[in-house]
Amino acid sequence: MSLALVHARALDGMSAPAVTVEAHLANGLPGFSLVGLPDAEVREARERVRAAVATSQFEYPQRRITVNLAPADLPKEGGRFDLPIALGILAASRQVDGAALAHHEFVGELSLSGELRPVRGALAAALRAGEAGRALVVPAANAAEAALARHTTVLPAASLLEVCAHLNGHQALSPHHAELPPLAQVAGPDLAEVKGQHEARRALEVAAAGQHSLLMYGPPGTGKSMLARRLPGLLPELDEHQALACAALQSLDRGFDPATWRQRPMRSPHHSASVAALVGGGSNPRPGEISLAHNGVLFLDELPEFDRRALEALREPLETGIVTVSRARRRVVFPAHFQLVATMNPCPCGYAGHPVRRCTCTPDQVARYRARLSGPLLDRIDLRVEVPVLDQDVLMARPAGEASAAVRERVARAQALQHKRQGVPNSLLDEAQVEAHCRPDDAAAALLRQAIARLRLSARAYHRILRVARTVADLAGATRIDAAHMAEAVQYRRGFDEA
Numbered sequence: 001m002s003l004a005l006v007h008a009r010a011l012d013g014m015s016a017p018a019v020t021v022e023a024h025l026a027n028g029l030p031g032f033s034l035v036g037l038p039d040a041e042v043r044e045a046r047e048r049v050r051a052a053v054a055t056s057q058f059e060y061p062q063r064r065i066t067v068n069l070a071p072a073d074l075p076k077e078g079g080r081f082d083l084p085i086a087l088g089i090l091a092a093s094r095q096v097d098g099a100a101l102a103h104h105e106f107v108g109e110l111s112l113s114g115e116l117r118p119v120r121g122a123l124a125a126a127l128r129a130g131e132a133g134r135a136l137v138v139p140a141a142n143a144a145e146a147a148l149a150r151h152t153t154v155l156p157a158a159s160l161l162e163v164c165a166h167l168n169g170h171q172a173l174s175p176h177h178a179e180l181p182p183l184a185q186v187a188g189p190d191l192a193e194v195k196g197q198h199e200a201r202r203a204l205e206v207a208a209a210g211q212h213s214l215l216m217y218g219p220p221g222t223g224k225s226m227l228a229r230r231l232p233g234l235l236p237e238l239d240e241h242q243a244l245a246c247a248a249l250q251s252l253d254r255g256f257d258p259a260t261w262r263q264r265p266m267r268s269p270h271h272s273a274s275v276a277a278l279v280g281g282g283s284n285p286r287p288g289e290i291s292l293a294h295n296g297v298l299f300l301d302e303l304p305e306f307d308r309r310a311l312e313a314l315r316e317p318l319e320t321g322i323v324t325v326s327r328a329r330r331r332v333v334f335p336a337h338f339q340l341v342a343t344m345n346p347c348p349c350g351y352a353g354h355p356v357r358r359c360t361c362t363p364d365q366v367a368r369y370r371a372r373l374s375g376p377l378l379d380r381i382d383l384r385v386e387v388p389v390l391d392q393d394v395l396m397a398r399p400a401g402e403a404s405a406a407v408r409e410r411v412a413r414a415q416a417l418q419h420k421r422q423g424v425p426n427s428l429l430d431e432a433q434v435e436a437h438c439r440p441d442d443a444a445a446a447l448l449r450q451a452i453a454r455l456r457l458s459a460r461a462y463h464r465i466l467r468v469a470r471t472v473a474d475l476a477g478a479t480r481i482d483a484a485h486m487a488e489a490v491q492y493r494r495g496f497d498e499a
Contacts, residue, residue, distance in 0.1 A: 004089075004091035005102075006084040007104065008021050008080070008081055008084040009125035011124065012332065014332075015128070016128045020069075023066075023085065023088030023089050026066070033064075037072060039075065041079055042076045045079065045081055051112040052086055052113070052114040059095065061092075061093045067085055067089075078109075079117070080109065083109070086160055087101065104137055104155070105132070107125050108138060108142075113159075117141070118139045119138075122251060123148055123251040123256070127248070129152050130149050130152030135175075136153070139156070140157060143156035145247065147177060148244060156176045178258075188230070190230065190233065190403055191403060194223060195394055195401070196391070197222070197388075197390070204230070205475070206492070207231065209426075211339050211428070212427045212464075215385075219352075222388060222390065224387045225301055228301070228343055229268075232266045236408070237262045238263070238264060238295055253292060266299060267293040267296070267297070268299040268301065274310065275309050278310045279313045279336075280334055290314065290336040291323060293339075297339050297340075298340050304369055304372040311374070312374060314380075339427075344373075346366075348366070356389075379460050379461055382427065382467070382492070384492060385492060414475045418471075434467065438466040438481060440480075440482075447487060455490075461493060466489075468493075472485040
C-alpha cells in the first residue's frame with residue numbers, strides 16, 4: 001500500500017486556498033476514484049492523466065487508485081489539478097521522488113501528450129505559495145504572470161517529463177524572473193484628435209483628476225464615444241500594488257498580458273451584457289466587467305440600452321468599491337474600484353434638441369427612455385455634460401486641442417496633491433474627509449446653498465459636488481474652494497433634463 005501527498009492550489013474568488021492532493025494505491029481490481037468535491041472538469045482529469053503518464057514513458061499503475069482533494073468541503077474546478085494528480089500517482093508508485101514534493105506546489109493542465117497547458121489564476125497561486133515558503137511549478141505559458149509575485153520562486157515547465165526530471169534530480173527547472181519595465185508606455189488614442197467640445201474635454205480632465213464618474217449625452221456622432229475612449233490616456237500609471245491587483249483579476253479571466261503591466265484597464269461591455277457578466281457570478285464565481293475594470297475605466301456606451309437590473313447592480317459597487325457574489329454554498333468578494341464613464345442619446349431617435357434635424361419621438365417616448373436610468377443611479381454619477389453638435393467650421397478645421405500628454409501632466413499633479421493631502425483620490429473621500437478637506441469659502445458656500453435649494457440636491461449629491469469642487473481646485477493649484485470652483489462643480493451636476 002502506497003500513499004503520496006502533493007501540494008496544489010484551488011481558486012476561490014481572488015484567493016488561492018491550499019489543496020492537498022492525496023494519491024493512494026491499493027491492491028484490487030484496477031480503477032480510479034476521485035473524491036473531494038470535484039466538478040466535471042476535475043473528474044475528467046483521470047483520462048488526461050492516464051494518457052499523459054503513458055505518453056511520457058512512465059508506467060501507469062494497474063492498481064486501485066484513490067485520489068482525494070482535501071479539504072473535502074472546498075469546491076474544486078478546472079484543469080489545474082491534472083499535474084498534481086499525475087505527480088501523486090507517480091510518487092505513490094515510486095517513479096518520482098516523493099520527498100522532493102514537500103518543497104513545491106503544482107498547478108497545470110495536462111494534454112494527452114504530457115505537455116502542460118496554462119491555467120487561470122496562476123498569479124494568485126504564486127502569491128500564496130510564496131507565503132507558504134514553497135516554490136511553485138507552473139506551465140511555461142503562465143511563467144511571466146506568476147513571476148510578478150516577486151517573493152515566490154516560480155519554476156516554469158513545458159511538460160510532465162520536465163517536472164519529473166526536476167523532482168528526481170536529473171535536470172533542475174530554472175526559476176523565472178520577471179523582466180518588466182518599471183514604467184509602461186501609454187498607448188491609445190490621443191485627445192488632440194478631438195475637434196471642439198471644449199466643455200466635454202474639460203469635464204474629462206476633471207473626471208480623470210479626481211477619478212469621478214462621468215455621463216456624456218448628446219445627439220449621435222458628436223464625439224461622445226471618441227472622448228470616452230481617451231480617458232485612460234489621461235490617467236497616471238498604476239503603482240506596483242495597484243498593478244498587481246489588476247493582474248490578479250485579469251489572471252482569473254485568462255486575460256492578463258504582461259505587455260500591459262501598469263496600464264489602466266478599460267472595459268467596454270456590449271449593452272446586451274447580463275447582470276452576471278457585468279458584476280460577476282456563476283456557480284464558481286468569476287469577476288465581472290466592473291472587477292476587471294478595477295483601478296481603471298468602465299465604459300458603458302448607450303447607457304439606457306443596458307438591462308435595467310444590470311445598471312441597478314452598479315449602485316453599491318459605485319459607493320463601496322467592492323462587489324459580493326453570494327451563492328448557496330459560496331460567497332466571494334471581488335474589488336471593484338472602477339471609474340464609470342457612460343454615454344447616451346437625449347432620446348430614442350437621438351435628435352432631441354438637434355439644431356437641424358427634427359426629433360421624431362413623442363414626449364412619452366422621451367420620458368420612458370430617460371426613465372431607464374433610475375434616480376439613485378444618476379445620483380451616483382458625479383459629472384454630467386452635454387456634447388452638442390459641432391459647427392461645420394469647427395468640424396472641417398484641423399484639430400487644435402491639447403494632446404493627452406499635456407492634460408495627463410496636470411492630472412498627475414492634481415492626483416499627487418490629493419495623495420499628499422488625504423492619501424486617496426477625491427472621489428473616494430468619506431464624509432469625515434469631505435468635511436476636513438473640502439471646506440468652501442463664504443462665497444462658494446453661498447453658491448452651494450443656492451444650488452441645493454434650486455436643484456433639490458440629496459445629501460449624497462451635496463458631498464459629491466464638494467468632492468468635484470475640490471478636484472477643480474486641485475487642478476488650479478488652489479488650497480481653498482472658491483466660488484469659481486464651486487460654480488463649475490455645480491454646473492456638472494445639472495442633468496440633461498435641466499440643460
